[in-house]
Amino acid sequence: MSDNHDYDLIVIGAGSGGVRLARMSAQRGARVAVIESRYLGGTCVNVGCVPKKLFVYGSHMGEDIEDAAGYGWSVPADQMRFDWPTLVANKNTEIERLNGIYRRLLENAGVTIIEGTASFTDSNTLAVGDASYTAKHITVATGSWPVTPDVPGKECILSSNEMFYLPQLPRQAVVWGGGYIAVEFAGILAGLGVETTLLYRGDMFLRGFDDDIRRFTASELPKKGVKLRFGVTIEAVRSEGAGYAVQLSDGTEMATGLVMAATGRRALVDGLGLEELGVQLNAGGHVVVDQHFQTAVPSITALGDVIGTPQLTPVALAQAMVLSRRLFGDGEGVMDYTCIATAVFCQPNIGTVGLTEAEARESHGKLRIYRSEFKPMKHTLSGRDERSLMKLIVEDSTDRVLGAHMVGPDAGEIVQGLAVAMKAGATKAHFDSTLGIHPTSAEEFVTMREPVAE
Numbered sequence: 105m106s107d108n109h110d111y112d113l114i115v116i117g118a119g120s121g122g123v124r125l126a127r128m129s130a131q132r133g134a135r136v137a138v139i140e141s142r143y144l145g146g147t148c149v150n151v152g153c154v155p156k157k158l159f160v161y162g163s164h165m166g167e168d169i170e171d172a173a174g175y176g177w178s179v180p181a182d183q184m185r186f187d188w189p190t191l192v193a194n195k196n197t198e199i200e201r202l203n204g205i206y207r208r209l210l211e212n213a214g215v216t217i218i219e220g221t222a223s224f225t226d227s228n229t230l231a232v233g234d235a236s237y238t239a240k241h242i243t244v245a246t247g248s249w250p251v252t253p254d255v256p257g258k259e260c261i262l263s264s265n266e267m268f269y270l271p272q273l274p275r276q277a278v279v280w281g282g283g284y285i286a287v288e289f290a291g292i293l294a295g296l297g298v299e300t301t302l303l304y305r306g307d308m309f310l311r312g313f314d315d316d317i318r319r320f321t322a323s324e325l326p327k328k329g330v331k332l333r334f335g336v337t338i339e340a341v342r343s344e345g346a347g348y349a350v351q352l353s354d355g356t357e358m359a360t361g362l363v364m365a366a367t368g369r370r371a372l373v374d375g376l377g378l379e380e381l382g383v384q385l386n387a388g389g390h391v392v393v394d395q396h397f398q399t400a401v402p403s404i405t406a407l408g409d410v411i412g413t414p415q416l417t418p419v420a421l422a423q424a425m426v427l428s429r430r431l432f433g434d435g436e437g438v439m440d441y442t443c444i445a446t447a448v449f450c451q452p453n454i455g456t457v458g459l460t461e462a463e464a465r466e467s468h469g470k471l472r473i474y475r476s477e478f479k480p481m482k483h484t485l486s487g488r489d490e491r492s493l494m495k496l497i498v499e500d501s502t503d504r505v506l507g508a509h510m511v512g513p514d515a516g517e518i519v520q521g522l523a524v525a526m527k528a529g530a531t532k533a534h535f536d537s538t539l540g541i542h543p544t545s546a547e548e549f550v551t552m553r554e555p556v557a558e
């Protein structure tokens with residue numbers, strides 16, 4: 105595989121996609137380097153999925169302790185303590201452990217790790233500081249970065265990146281945004297006792313999710329202390345006393361101790377010099393690639409968040425495996441983006457796979473809709489007013505299950521298995537003939553008999 109380049113492959117970015125691509129390619133015998141400017145493991149490990157989930161666990165503990173009373177456990181309210189710096193420090197220790205694991209994974213596979221910020225000199229050469237490196241193939245796996253709208257006082261507004269290192273928790277917080285990151289952080293803050301308001305300019309958050317799921321989640325979150333204000337946006341923020349005054353589009357003002365924006369992410373291509381080489385960016389700023397992750401420049405490929413496909417770690421990992429096989433293996437496979445199961449780790453969780461009802465109505469004609477709403481068994485004794493929702497969308501003519509959606513504890517864990525069944529083409533008759541696991545919430549997915557709508 106040797107030629108006159110320093111490497112067969114250089115990957116820019118040691119995030120979810122980059123590490124997987126570098127490792128798989130090195131294991132196939134390629135000479136590989138990965139250049140990373142910030143942290144091994146990228147967004148997911150450092151300021152994304154992993155620390156977020158640890159915070160979600162942490163924020164749920166208070167509720168678990170309260171719920172324990174119905175089961176005979178007593179923890180006097182005046183003895184309940186939560187220490188934010190402990191949670192952050194323990195999270196940081198875990199992240200450092202994972203950074204070490206990523207380093208060892210790469211080193212053991214024979215990948216050279218180059219620390220620094222890469223930019224293209226030509227289509228086969230990258231500069232990192234004063235050094236330069238050449239490769240036959242270069243993959244851009246530089247991920248994405250939070251975008252905060254340009255409002256006066258923008259410098260007072262935190263992104264998810266800073267939230268992971270907050271020195272102390274405020275008494276009140278405003279979370280701005282209607283996507284899953286906003287909803288998850290609102291849940292984390294509220295669970296930890298912060299008076300939290302989520303502001304969203306549209307009339308219902310979680311765009312792209314099934315409408316029943318969105319409405320149901322909107323009815324559950326206030327029970328957990330998240331105040332929802334839709335149809336309103338932030339026009340300006342200014343420091344006031346120890347906190348901030350937030351000026352809203354409806355003419356009102358809010359006082360708060362923290363403002364976080366989760367209003368979108370953009371492809372991180374700053375300073376790479378891609379367009380000068382002829383690599384195209386689309387209107388949204390994402391790197392344009394074909395289905396083989398090929399840009400317009402033959403030596404340059406790209407994958408992960410930077411190409412604007414669903415911004416999820418398993419998507420970046422799967423893309424990396426497809427690309428590694430094409431560059432150094434035996435296949436020209438393409439990614440299958442159908443039935444990607446996802447979870448929103450709000451409280452209660454959302455788990456979803458396949459089409460929403462609106463999408464299915466548009467593409468599949470006559471449907472059968474099955475829906476079940478109930479109180480999870482755990483809360484019969486805890487007394488907590490929390491409900492779960494499950495929904496199946498079935499194509500009437502073929503009986504195929506097109507979508508499965510859930511709001512409730514462990515929804516992410518439950519929906520993963522349904523994704524396998526749906527990938528395999530499961531019909532409603534398969535669901536009906538599957539015996540439930542009793543007593544669980546999950547069994548509801550195989551016991552919904554009567555459609556509630558067609």
Ligand code: FAD
Nearest residue numbers: 117119120121141146147152222246247408409415416417
């Ligand atoms: P990244 O993981 O972002 O890696 C890109 C790397 O490139 C970074 O390490 C960056 O420092 C480096 N880099 C950038 N430019 C350069 C340069 N010029 N030179 C050298 N290095 C460079 N996904 C899920 O599946 N589940 C979740 O629960 C989930 N939760 C999330 C929560 C939050 C708050 C956020 C922000 C994201 C979450 N995601 C989640 C999304 C997930 O983290 C991303 O989809 C995934 O990390 C994308 O991987 P990637 O390889 O494309 O990019």
